[in-house]
Structures are given as structure tokens and as C-alpha cells.
Amino acid sequence: GAVVSQHPSWVICKSGTSVKIECRSLDFQATTMFWYRQFPKQSLMLMATSNEGSKATYEQGVEKDKFLINHASLTLSTLTVTSAHPEDSSFYICSASGDSRDNEQFFGPGTRLTVL
Amino acid sequence: KQEVTQIPAALSVPEGENLVLNCSFTDSAIYNLQWFRQDPGKGLTSLLLIQSSQREQTSGRLNASLDKSSGRSTLYIAASQPGDSATYLCAVRRNYGQNFVFGPGTRLSVLP
Numbered sequence: 001g002a003v004v005s006q007h008p009s010w011v012i013c014k015s016g017t018s019v020k021i022e023c024r025s026l027d028f029q030a031t032t033m034f035w036y037r038q039f040p041k042q043s044l045m046l047m048a049t050s051n052e053g054s055k056a057t058y059e060q061g062v063e064k065d066k067f068l069i070n071h072a073s074l075t076l077s078t079l080t081v082t083s084a085h086p087e088d089s090s091f092y093i094c095s096a097s098g099d100s101r102d103n104e105q106f107f108g109p110g111t112r113l114t115v116l
Numbered sequence: 117k118q119e120v121t122q123i124p125a126a127l128s129v130p131e132g133e134n135l136v137l138n139c140s141f142t143d144s145a146i147y148n149l150q151w152f153r154q155d156p157g158k159g160l161t162s163l164l165l166i167q168s169s170q171r172e173q174t175s176g177r178l179n180a181s182l183d184k185s186s187g188r189s190t191l192y193i194a195a196s197q198p199g200d201s202a203t204y205l206c207a208v209r210r211n212y213g214q215n216f217v218f219g220p221g222t223r224l225s226v227l228p
Contacts, residue, residue, distance in 0.1 A: 005131075032155045032213055034215045034216075042220070043218045043219060043220045043221055044160075044205070044207075044216075044218045045218075046215045046216075048216075049214075049215055060122060083127070085166075091157075093159060093160065095215075095216070097213070102148075102167070103147075103213060104165065105209075105216065107152075107159060107160045107162070108159065109158070109159035110158070110159040110160075
């Protein structure tokens with residue numbers, strides 16, 4: 001299957017700082033990327049959907065000014081957690097899909113964010 | 117709004133047993149259903165993808181079935197091994213281009 005990478009794989013930051021997470025599709029053009037969040041011992045919850053060249057669509061309860069999503073190219077989407085706080089500590093996973101017949105989604109390996 | 121549940125929440129079995137994990141979803145209008153495996157602290161590994169028109173998919177010791185009309189899917193694992201220990205997630209998509217809705221997962225422990 002296709003490959004999606006995330007960088008960094010883990011990050012520790014101080015409260016109040018901003019953190020950028022990158023999601024890249026390595027061998028296909030991702031017209032749509034999704035950002036999910038997973039708290040400890042819980043399942044994945046969708047945060048937002050981004051289409052290349054358009055503004056992201058955020059799920060109810062997700063602050064768009066706090067979680068900035070940019071999908072400027074067909075291979076890269078970024079999630080920036082602004083003014084991070086300890087409650088933002090979580091596992092962030094992106095997925096990407098292109099225009100294949102089955103529109104299969106491929107998941108990145110995730111980024112573990114810890115805010116001190 | 118689509119909701120996905122998984123039973124049991126946790127399962128512990130001795131090595132060699134065959135086992136079944138269950139997934140239910142409330143809205144039967146799905147595009148596809150996918151089973152994933154997640155090891156502690158890691159990302160998702162795709163196991164089986166079933167399109168809405170399909171009834172089952174098989175890969176090695178794994179078999180997944182889909183009964184769309186009743187909103188159910190099962191993942192059958194034959195001859196379980198300690199290396200199968202992980203959390204198994206079921207997820208459904210409503211339409212082409214849309215996101216997955218995930219179940220809470222079943223945490224499986226296979227004892228040697």
C-alpha cells in the first residue's frame with residue numbers, strides 16, 4: 001500500500017509554545033487528509049478534514065484557532081497546535097487518500113505530543 | 117450520526133485458541149469497513165478492508181465478515197499467537213472521500 005509519514009514521531013514542549021506536525025504522502029497525491037486525535041486508552045476521534053488548497057473543516061468542539069491545519073500541496077498537510085497546554089497532550093494521527101478507484105485511506109505512524 | 121461499538125472491550129485467551137471479535141455500527145449506509153491493529157504507543161496497521169458490496173475478506177489467519185443490513189462485522193482470528201496481542205479497531209466510512217468513524221477497540225491478550 002501507499003506510505004504516509006509523520007514528523008516528528010514524538011515531541012515534548014513547554015506549556016504555551018506552538019508545535020507543528022507534518023503529514024506527508026510519499027508515493028501518491030493526497031487530495032484529502034484527515035487529522036485524528038487519540039487520548040490514552042481511547043479510540044481515534046476525527047479533528048478535521050483538509051482538502052488540498054481549501055480551508056480545513058473542523059469537527060464540533062475542535063478549536064480551529066488552536067489547531068491550525070494547512071494543506072498547501074498534494075503531498076503535505078501540517079497541524080500546528082498553538083499555545084499548547086497539558087490537556088493537548090495526545091497521540092495525533094493523520095491519514096491521506098487520493099483519487100484511486102477505492103479511495104483507500106492510508107494512515108501515518110502518529111505523533112506523540114507531551115506538553116509539560 | 118454513526119456510532120461504532122466493539123465487544124468485548126478486552127479478551128484474554130490461551131495461545132492456539134480461535135477467537136471472534138465483534139463490531140456493530142448504527143448506520144448501515146457505509147462505503148466500507150476496515151479492521152486495524154494497534155500496538156501500545158504505536159500507529160495503526162491495516163488488517164482487512166471490506167467494501168460495502170463484499171461479504172468477507174481473508175488474509176492468512178484472519179477473516180473478516182460484513183453484514184451491512186444488520187450493521188455488524190466480525191473479525192475471526194484462527195490459532196491465536198502471543199504476537200497477536202494488541203488492540204483491534206473497527207472503523208467504518210460513510211462515503212467515498214469521507215473520514216473513518218472508529219470503534220473503541222478490543223484489547224486482546226494471547227497468553228503463551
